[in-house]
Amino acid sequence: MTPLTPTMAPLTPATPHAPLPARAGLGLKPQHFKDVLTQCPDIGFFEVHAENHMVAGGPLPHFLARIRERYPLSLHGVGLSIGGEAPLDEAHLQRLSDLIERCEPAVFSEHLAWSSHGGQFLNDLLPLPYNGDTLHRVCRHIDHVQSRLQRQILLENPATYLAFASSTFSEADFLGEVVLRTGCGLLLDLNNVHVSCTNHGLDADAYIDALPLQAVGEVHLAGHALDEDAAGALLLIDHHGSPVDEAVWRLYERLVARLGPLPTLLERDNDVPSLSTLLTEASRAERTLARWGTA
Amino acid sequence: MSQASFVTALLDPTLPCPAGLSAWNGSDPMRRLAVHRNNVVVSLIDALADTFPVTQQLVGEDFFRAMARTFVRRSPPASPVMAFYGEALPDFIAGFGPARSLPYLADMARLEMARVRACHAADAPVMTHADIYLALSSAHHLGEMQIVCQPSVQVVHAPHAVVSLWAAHQDALLDQLATLDMAQPESALVLRQALDVVVLPMSHGAAQFTQALLAQQGLALATAHAVAADPHFDLTTTFRLLLAQGALSTVLHHSGSPP
Numbered sequence: 338m339t340p341l342t343p344t345m346a347p348l349t350p351a352t353p354h355a356p357l358p359a360r361a362g363l364g365l366k367p368q369h370f371k372d373v374l375t376q377c378p379d380i381g382f383f384e385v386h387a388e389n390h391m392v393a394g395g396p397l398p399h400f401l402a403r404i405r406e407r408y409p410l411s412l413h414g415v416g417l418s419i420g421g422e423a424p425l426d427e428a429h430l431q432r433l434s435d436l437i438e439r440c441e442p443a444v445f446s447e448h449l450a451w452s453s454h455g456g457q458f459l460n461d462l463l464p465l466p467y468n469g470d471t472l473h474r475v476c477r478h479i480d481h482v483q484s485r486l487q488r489q490i491l492l493e494n495p496a497t498y499l500a501f502a503s504s505t506f507s508e509a510d511f512l513g514e515v516v517l518r519t520g521c522g523l524l525l526d527l528n529n530v531h532v533s534c535t536n537h538g539l540d541a542d543a544y545i546d547a548l549p550l551q552a553v554g555e556v557h558l559a560g561h562a563l564d565e566d567a568a569g570a571l572l573l574i575d576h577h578g579s580p581v582d583e584a585v586w587r588l589y590e591r592l593v594a595r596l597g598p599l600p601t602l603l604e605r606d607n608d609v610p611s612l613s614t615l616l617t618e619a620s621r622a623e624r625t626l627a628r629w630g631t632a
Numbered sequence: 633m634s635q636a637s638f639v640t641a642l643l644d645p646t647l648p649c650p651a652g653l654s655a656w657n658g659s660d661p662m663r664r665l666a667v668h669r670n671n672v673v674v675s676l677i678d679a680l681a682d683t684f685p686v687t688q689q690l691v692g693e694d695f696f697r698a699m700a701r702t703f704v705r706r707s708p709p710a711s712p713v714m715a716f717y718g719e720a721l722p723d724f725i726a727g728f729g730p731a732r733s734l735p736y737l738a739d740m741a742r743l744e745m746a747r748v749r750a751c752h753a754a755d756a757p758v759m760t761h762a763d764i765y766l767a768l769s770s771a772h773h774l775g776e777m778q779i780v781c782q783p784s785v786q787v788v789h790a791p792h793a794v795v796s797l798w799a800a801h802q803d804a805l806l807d808q809l810a811t812l813d814m815a816q817p818e819s820a821l822v823l824r825q826a827l828d829v830v831v832l833p834m835s836h837g838a839a840q841f842t843q844a845l846l847a848q849q850g851l852a853l854a855t856a857h858a859v860a861a862d863p864h865f866d867l868t869t870t871f872r873l874l875l876a877q878g879a880l881s882t883v884l885h886h887s888g889s890p891p
Contacts, residue, residue, distance in 0.1 A: 388712045388713050388714065389714070389715070391713045391715075392713070392715055392752035393752060393753055393754035393755075393783070394752065394753055394754040394755035394756075394783065394784075394824075395750075395751050395752050395753065395755070395784070395824055395827065396751065396827040397752065398755075399827055415712065416712025416713075417712075418712075421635065422634065422635045423635075426712075429711070429712060432713070451635060452712065453712065454635045454636060454638075454639045455636060455639065456710055457639065457708045457709070457710065458708065458709040458710065458711060458712045459639065459642060459672045459708060460671075460672060460675045460676055460679070460708075460709065460712075460714065461642075461668055461671040461672045461675065463635075463638065463642075463668060464668075466633075466652075498664040498665075498667045498668070499653045499654070499655070499661055499664045499665060499668075500653070500654045500655060500656060500661075501633070501652055501653060501654070502652045502653075502654055503633070503652055536656075536664075537655075537656045538656040538657060539656075564667075566655060566657070566659045566660075566663050566664060567655075567659040567660035567661075567662065567663040567664075568655075568657050568658070568659035568660075570657050570659060572663075572664065572667070574667060
């Protein structure tokens with residue numbers, strides 16, 4: 338596919354944000370708030386789901402502010418529905434803008450997926466076909482978000498299970514077009530790469546090589562569950578409920594060897610273990626980062 | 633295939649897989665769509681289970697999840713802010729046939745939802761004795777003085793003893809259940825103290841008074857309201873309780889401005 342003319346130059350944020358350090362980071366969970374503040378673990382950054390912190394007061398803003406004083410923050414959205422057919426929810430964008438002002442994250446990321454339709458929020462990252470229509474829609478939505486927030490966003494590659502007859506782009510080419518046209522960056526989720534490539538019979542290394550890797554601003558590592566499809570083929574389920582798989586660590590080694598150190602989040606949203614267990618997993622990512630130089 | 637038809641198929645598992653979906657190996661895409669069906673329903677049920685732990689304990693996990701599944705399919709969230717998903721669950725429970733044998737279940741869900749609202753309500757200064765002294769000494773018409781509660785303050789009235797029932801489910805006090813008279817109406821003040829949500833049993837009159845303050849009624853009207861509802865209402869005790877528990881924030885005079 339020939340790249341099309343970009344509609345927009347890469348954005349320069351209106352206000353400079355301290356970048357996310359090229360180190361390992363952890364998802365910040367309420368059950369770890371007090372441990373983080375008392376232990377002050379040596380970790381590069383914390384990440385939170387934006388929607389979990391869109392409340393007026395109480396313990397969530399209290400702890401987020403105190404932890405933000407000590408660590409850089411990555412804000413990860415799960416509710417903008419960038420791939421949705423419907424216009425973006427302006428009330429939600431306002432909540433997001435307010436939260437960004439309050440917690441000054443180093444980066445804000447969202448997903449190449451949709452989650453809302455017809456006034457209903459489905460609480461899942463739903464797949465979209467990759468074709469000219471959806472490319473225009475996704476780019477229009479990202480342009481809108483970036484100009485509304487006055488900052489570049491990172492777009493995460495999804496974990497998918499289904500293919501669409503109406504797709505005309507590969508996912509990697511589609512992401513390449515979106516990056517080119519909107520100037521957004523990529524949040525490269527290597528577990529999602531492994532899950533999607535397994536689920537669609539693709540080669541993960543080739544998928545990664547087809548991406549605009551210079552746009553990668555953050556990496557996600559997570560665990561998945563094993564299932565099988567109707568033909569008995571392996572079907573991987575992205576569930577963020579187990580340690581990172583060896584196949585994903587291998588993709589990570591290869592990526593860091595190629596790109597150098599990158600901010601790397603260990604994602605665990607279900608069956609969350611103790612903070613010390615998560616720190617042990619993060620230290621493995623830190624060793625890989627150290628092996629390929631300092632940022 | 634439109635997203636509307638995808639959503640319809642997600643929420644109704646009896647529907648066939650929408651056209652236009654496929655799998656690389658030619659396998660039936662229904663099995664793959666089921667991953668999303670499961671994600672949607674299970675994650676929403678889990679969110680409700682987090683908000684309504686005692687409601688779930690009262691009916692057991694299997695019953696609660698089956699009830700929540702019916703609710704989720706009928707009323708998916710309208711907002712991506714999941715903390716308040718479940719606002720409509722108490723009313724749903726009140727009309728849910730299989731739960732009819734537990735007439736207090738909807739009120740328990742109301743109490744638990746009030747706790748969530750209190751937890752996430754805005755922070756505001758707590759009224760001190762000095763504040764109230766200053767307000768009283770500069771008041772021209774005491775009866776028109778309007779007391780503003782903390783944003784976290786919620787009042788729960790129930791025709792059953794759900795406040796005691798809720799308390800018995802904390803700290804493993806379940807042995808108290810045997811002596812509980814569920815037919816006893818109860819009220820509670822729910823609020824956040826520093827970072828913790830507390831549930832304080834309250835007399836009916838005190839609850840009516842607090843509710844009147846929340847409805848922005850002046851002191852005289854709120855007192856009249858409480859006395860009408862409960863002849864034993866005692867303004868002094870109630871006011872002292874609200875002040876001691878940090879339930880009050882500021883004083884507005886008749887003009888609507890602080891003194």
